[in-house]
Amino acid sequence: DSGVTQTPKHLITATGQRVTLRCSPRSGDLSVYWYQQSLDQGLQFLIQYYNGEERAKGNILERFSAQQFPDLHSELNLSSLELGDSALYFCASSVGEREGLADTQYFGPGTRLTVL
Amino acid sequence: DQQVKQNSPSLSVQEGRISILNCDYTNSMFDYFLWYKKYPAEGPTFLISISSIKDKNEDGRFTVFLNKSAKHLSLHIVPSQPGDSAVYFCLTGNQFYFGTGTSLTVIP
Numbered sequence: 001d002s003g004v005t006q007t008p009k010h011l012i013t014a015t016g017q018r019v020t021l022r023c024s025p026r027s028g029d030l031s032v033y034w035y036q037q038s039l040d041q042g043l044q045f046l047i048q049y050y051n052g053e054e055r056a057k058g059n060i061l062e063r064f065s066a067q068q069f070p071d072l073h074s075e076l077n078l079s080s081l082e083l084g085d086s087a088l089y090f091c092a093s094s095v096g097e098r099e100g101l102a103d104t105q106y107f108g109p110g111t112r113l114t115v116l
Numbered sequence: 117d118q119q120v121k122q123n124s125p126s127l128s129v130q131e132g133r134i135s136i137l138n139c140d141y142t143n144s145m146f147d148y149f150l151w152y153k154k155y156p157a158e159g160p161t162f163l164i165s166i167s168s169i170k171d172k173n174e175d176g177r178f179t180v181f182l183n184k185s186a187k188h189l190s191l192h193i194v195p196s197q198p199g200d201s202a203v204y205f206c207l208t209g210n211q212f213y214f215g216t217g218t219s220l221t222v223i224p
Binding site for chain 1: 147148150152157158159160161162165167205207209211212213214216217
């Protein structure tokens with residue numbers, strides 16, 4: 001158990017809908033990361049937040065957004081869903097004290113999103 | 117544009133022998149690397165990391181080697197155990213690129 005929790009575990013929805021995935025980091029971690037794992041693209045970095053502020057952005061679509069709240073939990077919002085958005089979405093957390101400093105990420109169990 | 121590649125999609129090794137998993141990267145500015153183990157439908161589990169100020173890091177049965185000039189790192193598992201059977205990924209600590217993964221099977 002990494003200490004990172006994600007809810008829900010599974011989500012089934014229809015094209016065009018909007019969903020919210022939730023992540024609680026390990027106690028003491030200030031940084032949260034979101035990744036997408038799809039069959040054809042592998043594991044891809046989406047976005048990182050540190051203490052409520054966006055720190056790094058990866059291959060995140062404009063239809064997707066995230067935020068980190070004062071209690072440090074994070075939410076990933078996916079809107080106008082398409083069939084291709086079906087994937088496993090992982091959240092990770094790390095201490096993240098200094099930008100650019102080497103840091104170990106600990107991953108949650110993931111949320112499996114199925115878009116029908 | 118694959119910044120990090122693991123050229124062996126799969127690897128089979130006898131129990132007790134050494135497993136060697138490889139990872140190649142393109143950007144010489146990457147200076148921190150991590151290895152993760154992943155079971156299906158679970159999140160990646162951190163194994164070991166290495167910073168570019170070192171060329172080797174050991175933790176129990178796991179050793180990671182970094183060759184900066186070749187932009188190559190490898191994970192050695194000795195001795196390999198059946199419980200090591202999983203998919204292994206390397207991750208860059210800068211810009212967070214995951215490798216494509218190598219599925220390791222350790223045969224009892």
